[in-house]
Amino acid sequence: MKSNSPFLNLLAVQFKEFTREPEALFWALIFPILLSWALGLAFSQKAEPIRIIAVVQENRPVAESLRNLEQWAVWQTPVEKMKKATLSPTACSALQNFRFYYASSAEVMRALQKGQIDLYLTADSRGTLVFNYDPGNTEARVTALLLDRRLRECRGDQPAGQERILSLPGTRYIDFLIPGLLALNVMSACLWGVGWGLIELRMKKLLKRMAASPMNKNMYLLSLFTARLLLSIGELILLFGFALLYFRMRINGSLAAFLLVLLAGNCAFFTISVLLGARTASARVGNGLINAVSLPMMLLSGIFFSYHHFPEMLLPFIRVLPLTLLADSLRSIVNEGSGLVEIWPAVLGLFIYAVIFFILSRRFFKWT
Amino acid sequence: MLDTAPQTNNMVIDVDCVTRTFKDVTAVDNLCLQLHAGEFIALLGPNGAGKTTLVEMIEGIQKPDQGEIVIMGKRWTENNSALQRVFGIALQETRFVDRLTVRETLDLFGSFYGRPRSRSVEVIAQVGLEEKSRAYAMNLSGGQRQRLALAIALLNEPPIMILDEPTTGLDPNARREIWSILQKLKSKKTTLILTTHYMEEAQILCDRILIMDHGKIIGQGTLAELLAAHNSHEIITFKADAEPPLDLLAALPGYMTFSWDPENRKGLLHVNDIVTALPLFMKELRRQNRRLEELECRRMNLDDLFIALTGRRLHEEQ
Numbered sequence: 001m002k003s004n005s006p007f008l009n010l011l012a013v014q015f016k017e018f019t020r021e022p023e024a025l026f027w028a029l030i031f032p033i034l035l036s037w038a039l040g041l042a043f044s045q046k047a048e049p050i051r052i053i054a055v056v057q058e059n060r061p062v063a064e065s066l067r068n069l070e071q072w073a074v075w076q077t078p079v080e081k082m083k084k085a086t087l088s089p090t091a092c093s094a095l096q097n098f099r100f101y102y103a104s105s106a107e108v109m110r111a112l113q114k115g116q117i118d119l120y121l122t123a124d125s126r127g128t129l130v131f132n133y134d135p136g137n138t139e140a141r142v143t144a145l146l147l148d149r150r151l152r153e154c155r156g157d158q159p160a161g162q163e164r165i166l167s168l169p170g171t172r173y174i175d176f177l178i179p180g181l182l183a184l185n186v187m188s189a190c191l192w193g194v195g196w197g198l199i200e201l202r203m204k205k206l207l208k209r210m211a212a213s214p215m216n217k218n219m220y221l222l223s224l225f226t227a228r229l230l231l232s233i234g235e236l237i238l239l240f241g242f243a244l245l246y247f248r249m250r251i252n253g254s255l256a257a258f259l260l261v262l263l264a265g266n267c268a269f270f271t272i273s274v275l276l277g278a279r280t281a282s283a284r285v286g287n288g289l290i291n292a293v294s295l296p297m298m299l300l301s302g303i304f305f306s307y308h309h310f311p312e313m314l315l316p317f318i319r320v321l322p323l324t325l326l327a328d329s330l331r332s333i334v335n336e337g338s339g340l341v342e343i344w345p346a347v348l349g350l351f352i353y354a355v356i357f358f359i360l361s362r363r364f365f366k367w368t
Numbered sequence: 369m370l371d372t373a374p375q376t377n378n379m380v381i382d383v384d385c386v387t388r389t390f391k392d393v394t395a396v397d398n399l400c401l402q403l404h405a406g407e408f409i410a411l412l413g414p415n416g417a418g419k420t421t422l423v424e425m426i427e428g429i430q431k432p433d434q435g436e437i438v439i440m441g442k443r444w445t446e447n448n449s450a451l452q453r454v455f456g457i458a459l460q461e462t463r464f465v466d467r468l469t470v471r472e473t474l475d476l477f478g479s480f481y482g483r484p485r486s487r488s489v490e491v492i493a494q495v496g497l498e499e500k501s502r503a504y505a506m507n508l509s510g511g512q513r514q515r516l517a518l519a520i521a522l523l524n525e526p527p528i529m530i531l532d533e534p535t536t537g538l539d540p541n542a543r544r545e546i547w548s549i550l551q552k553l554k555s556k557k558t559t560l561i562l563t564t565h566y567m568e569e570a571q572i573l574c575d576r577i578l579i580m581d582h583g584k585i586i587g588q589g590t591l592a593e594l595l596a597a598h599n600s601h602e603i604i605t606f607k608a609d610a611e612p613p614l615d616l617l618a619a620l621p622g623y624m625t626f627s628w629d630p631e632n633r634k635g636l637l638h639v640n641d642i643v644t645a646l647p648l649f650m651k652e653l654r655r656q657n658r659r660l661e662e663l664e665c666r667r668m669n670l671d672d673l674f675i676a677l678t679g680r681r682l683h684e685e686q
Binding site: 010020212 | 424426428429430449452453455457459460461462463464465466467468472475476477479480481483484485498504518660
């Protein structure tokens with residue numbers, strides 16, 4: 001190659017820095033795939049847990065009422081071992097995920113306090129079963145509802161509706177996770193690649209040396225941005241390629257919209273990163289700034305778990321965080337089949353962030 | 369490119385009463401300096417003397433609070449990119465992109481100056497880094513890194529070069545290698561400003577030496593001029609069992625000053641001619657029955673001059 005283009009040189013530097021450091025390549029490209037694989041497996045193929053129901057011995061009516069329970073599998077082993085106890089062959093098949101712990105009320109209370117059980121059975125004077133549990137404990141509530149339903153099934157009562165277990169693409173945890181991971185990757189690639197990169201160059205005085213040369217500064221920033229964009233497309237191909245092959249996932253909505261969201265997200269996080277790297281030449285300050293931006297968004301923006309569990313009053317704030325805008329719109333394209341019509345507000349929001357942070361970083365950026 | 373015609377009496381840099389203040393420190397204090405084409409000057413001074421601030425203002429990296437700087441008839445504010453092409457710059461302790469080779473680093477900077485890649489090969493040869501041209505910047509020694517910085521400064525064949533402490537922290541061999549590269553530039557009519565705190569470096573490379581302290585130039589000229597202007601002392605240092613009586617020393621021919629360090633039992637005698645003073649000095653000591661343990665005679669050097677001018681040493685660690 002005879003010509004010596006500053007832009008191509010600058011772009012090549014970004015990629016060489018990256019490809020020549022195998023660790024960097026691993027953390028940026030391979031690690032998200034391993035993470036999605038591990039999380040996808042951990043949360044998608046989880047079997048229904050074994051639930052332990054304590055039965056209080058001294059309570060005569062309950063013994064009476066539960067006489068039939070003898071056939072439904074009642075054990076009296078130490079509570080610690082109950083999860084591993086095998087089901088009695090005489091047990092009703094609907095109760096296969098339940099183990100009954102038959103013990104004195106003192107022992108039951110102790111097991112409850114230790115969190116080994118979260119529900120125990122008694123019966124009132126007429127022999128009706130009483131489910132004792134703390135309604136604030138979601139798991140206990142689930143146990144009570146499930147037990148009620150399964151006992152009815154064993155008695156041959158008709159339940160109100162049938163159950164069907166879903167494992168269709170688009171409705172599983174992995175479908176929720178993958179677009180979120182891609183969004184997270186855009187954020188961290190920008191914050192560390194661009195923000196930290198600028199801080200490092202300033203520490204090395206290389207930024208000053210470059211600025212003292214007739215290098216076009218806008219072109220320099222453009223080369224950084226182009227490199228980020230190309231890398232995030234690479235990451236998209238790898239991560240989705242993997243999800244497609246391994247989890248049979250697919251992008252249901254518009255690919256054009258998907259790429260537009262990715263562009264908008266990269267713009268927003270690129271300008272945020274330039275602002276973070278605008279002044280400091282200290283590793284500690286830089287690290288702190290990057291964590292201050294990335295940690296709250298990582299927690300709040302619902303990358304790994306839905307943000308709808310956060311208090312209601314926080315939701316309007318969470319929804320407009322750049323990472324939330326990016327993750328939500330990627331998810332809606334992938335899973336709900338959205339297109340430009342549905343996601344334009346998020347794209348606009350991300351571009352507004354980009355403009356604001358671009359103006360701020362122009363103001364605060366120091367080359368020396 | 370910048371036309372180099374309009375300068376009268378070939379002045380290339382005119383620093384006109386420039387001041388630069390940081391918070392409560394005046395780094396450069398109302399300083400004036402003129403440089404002519406082809407001149408090699410050394411800015412000599414201890415850390416914190418204001419050398420870097422001065423050269424960075426000349427390079428256009430910092431702006432003066434007061435005063436102005438004219439480079440080849442042009443000012444920084446209006447002619448940024450044209451003036452950037454005039455300079456070859458090596459900043460103090462620059463590091464490079466870790467995993468970029470010497471050759472690639474030069475290609476990158478060459479592209480900023482619109483130079484073809486073949487120029488990288490030329491400057492690599494000029495600084496003698498041929499064997500390292502494919503080595504990553506992170507694997508270079510201190511001396512090699514400084515040579516790379518120098519190669520970058522040479523890329524655009526600049527009429528003016530400014531090197532900020534190009535040999536600080538290098539061992540004597542690496543330092544000499546840099547000097548020999550710089551000496552070759554003299555034949556090319558390059559103007560050079562070099563900051564240093566090694567007097568030997570200033571002495572060997574530069575036509576004119578500027579001694580800087582507290583933001584001001586406190587002495588300038590060739591080494592001979594500087595020494596002559598501050599009286600060409602010659603120095604006898606010695607260690608003896610007791611202090612010789614001052615009146616006897618003062619009677620020596622060409623006596624100038626004497627100081628005695630009682631703790632180390634060391635004397636420092638300034639005279640204007642050792643050849644005549646030394647035999648009489650030895651005779652006096654013998655007559656006084658003083659036992660001499662060490663004796664050293666030398667001409668006054670830049671370091672002595674610097675102490676005479678500022679009361680400080682060039683190297684604080686020494």
